[in-house]
Amino acid sequence: MDRLQAMQVFVTVVEAGSFSAAARQIGVGQPAISKTIAQLEERLQVRLLVRSTHSLAPTDAGVRFYERARAAIREADEAELEARGAGAGLSGRLRVSAATTFARLLIVPRLPEFLARHPDIEIDVLLDDRVIDLVSEGIDMALRMGELTDSAAIARQIARSRRSVIATPAYLSRAGTPLVPADLATHEAIVYSQLGASWTFRRNGTEASVAVRGRVRLSAAEGIRAAVLADLGLTVNSDWMFAPEIESGAVRRVLEDWELPPVDLWAVFPTGRLASAKARAFADYVESILAQ
Template sequence: MDKLNAMAIFVRVVERGSFSAVAREMQTSQPTISKVLRALETELGGKLISRSTRQLSLTDEGQRYYSECRQILAAVDAAEHSFHSGRETVAGNLKIGSSVSFGRLQIAPRLPEFLKQHPQVQIDLQLSDQNQDLVSEGLDVTFRIGELTDSGLIARRIGTTHRVTVAAPGYLKQHGQPQTPEELRGHNCLQFNLLNSQNLWVYESGAQHHEVRIKGNAKSNNSEAIREMVLGGLGIALSPVWLFSEDLNAGRVTAILQDYTAQSLPIHAMSPANRRQSARVKAFVDYMSQALETAPELQPVK
C-alpha cells in the first residue's frame, strides 16, 4: 500500500465529508476510495472513521491521526517545493479567487505588472462574496479577509486590513457625530454581514476595550454596496480603509471616532493542503504580499 497516498485520501475524505466527492475529485470510483481507507485502517489496527448512512465522523483515534497526517503531508509538500522551486518556470494557468471588492480594487489593478514580470502566466480571476471551495472550483489560491475557519487549507498571512468608521458629511450634519463607540447605539449603522463578528464592532483606546452591538435598517454581503449606502447618507459603516481611501481624500466621507482604534482584520492567501504550491502560485502570493505591505490605502488612517 502507498501509505502517503492513503494518508492524502484519508485527509480529503475528512475535509470533504464524502467518499463520492473525493472519488470524483480524484477521478476514480467510490469503492476504490473505500478500499484504500479500509486497508489503511487494517494496517493501523483500528477504526479512523465511523460510517453511517447520513454522515461520516472521526473516531478519537481518527481525529488524532488526521491532525498528524496533515502535518506530514504539509512537510512533504514543502520538501518537494524546496527541491523544485529553483528549477520550475513561473508559467501556466493560475486560477485566483477573491471577494468581489478586494479582487476588483486590490488584485485586478496589480495584474498588469505581475504579468509583465511573468508573461508566461495566464490568469483566471474568480470573484465571489461567498467563501469559495478551492477544490471544487479548481482554484489555485484564494484571498480571504477576516479570521479563518477552514481547517483543511494552508494559510499565509500577507497583510492587514485596517478599518475606519465613516459617514457622509450630510448624515453627520443631520444626526450628529458620535464621540465614543457607545454612542453608535443611537445611530443607523450599516452592517456587512459576511464577517463572523457581524453586528459587533470592537474598538480599543489605550487600555480600554469597547464592544458595541450596532443596529441599522440596511445591511449587505457586498462591501461596495455598503460604500454606496454611506455615500448616499444612509448611515455609518465600519469598513476597510482601502474601500474608502479615495472618498476620504476627496471629502466625500468623514472618518469618525479617530481616538479609537477599530479592530483590524488579517488578509490571508489560502491554498489546498494536499496540493503542492506551484512556482506561479508562490510568485503571485509573494508579489501581492510585497504590494500590500507598501500600498498607501492599506495603512491606518492618521
C-alpha cells in the same frame, strides 16, 4: 510500471472520456492505454473505471484517485520547473479566488504589472465573497480576509488592515459626528451581516461595546460601499474597502482615537499539495502592493 506515467495515463483517460481519445492525445495505441490501466488497477487492487461499449466513468475510488493523481502530477511539474531554475520564467494558468470588492479595488487594477513581469502566465480570477472549496474549483490560491475557519488550511498572513467607522461628509453634516462609541447608538448604522450589529472598541486598555441600529443590513461589501456612498449611514469596515474614497475625502473616518480589531488578509492554498510557484509568486506580489 512507472507510477507517475501511469497516473498521467489515467488522468488523461478520465478527462478524455475514452481509451481511444486518450490514446490519440498521448500518441500511443489504444491497447497500450488499456494495458496501463489494467496494471494500475492490479497494483492498487481496486477498480478505477467502469467501462462499457459506449461509455466510461470513474468509480468512487477512481474519482478519489483522479484528484490525488492530478495533484501529484501538478506538483511534479512544479518541482521540475523549480529544479531547472524556472522560477523567474513562470508560465501557465493561475486560478485565484478573492472577495469581489477587495479584488475589484485593489487587485485587478494592479494585474498589468504582475502580467508584465510574467508574460507567460494567464490568470483566472474567481470573484466570490463565499468561502469556496479550493480543490473542487481547481483554485491555486485564495485571498481571504478575517479569521480562518478551516484549521487545516495551508495559509500565511500577507497583510493587515485597520478597521474604521466610516461615513460620508454629507451624512455627518446631517446626523452629527460621533465623539465616543456610545454616540453610535443614536446613528443610522449600515450593518454588514457577517460582523453583526455589536461593535467593540478599545482605547488605553478600556473596552466599549455598542449595539448599533439601522434599517439597512447587507451581506456583501459591495452593498456596504454603495449604501455608505448613498449617505444612508455609517459603517465599520476595513480601510481597504474604502481606500479610494478615504484618499479623496469622499468618506471620512470618525472615532479615530478608538481602535477596532484589525482584519487580516491570508493567502490560502489547497490542502494536501504544495503551493505552486505561480501561486507563491502572486501571493508575494499582493503582499508587496498592500505593503505600499
